[in-house]
Amino acid sequence: MKTPRRRARELAVQALYQAGINNTAAPEIAKNIQDQPDFAKADEELFNKLFFGTHTHAAEYIQQIRPLLDRDEKDLSPIERAVLLMACHELSAMPETPYPVIINEAIEVTKTFGGTDGHKFVNGILDKLAAQLRPNDPKRGNA
Secondary structure: OOOHHHHHHHHHHHHHHHHHHOOOOHHHHHHHHHOOHHHHHOOHHHHHHHHHHHHHHHHHHHHHHHHHOOOOHHHOOHHHHHHHHHHHHHHHHOOOOOHHHHHHHHHHHHHHHOOOOHHHHHHHHHHHHHHHHOOOOOOOOOO
16 A cells, blocks of 8 residues: 555656656646645645655756766666655655655555666666765664
8 A cells, every 4th residue: 555655646746757758837737736636645744844845956956867877868767867856855845755765665665657668777777866965874783
């Protein structure tokens, strides 16, 4: 069973995906997502923080992600891009969430919506990004 926070992350990725491929205003995209029947099962506050925060700072976040990529930014799938941007927002603006949780959630969302090995790519990028954005966090073990 998916938690309300996982659902919020999945819906935020869907909204970011839409924002990345459509020329639609963020409030309209959010309303379309919020009108979905499953939205009632999501953490609305988290969705709003993730979607609007990521959307607002996407240009800044892609600048942080770009040097870590092993391919051109335009070669990212729209799902990988949305997940990486959202996780970058969480790592940057939501210190209350432990970075291993952010990375794990990003991997799970990528497994749900992304390509076959997309989650491995996302994991590698986010491990490097977390080390840069949260250098003083305790290192996680092999678990």
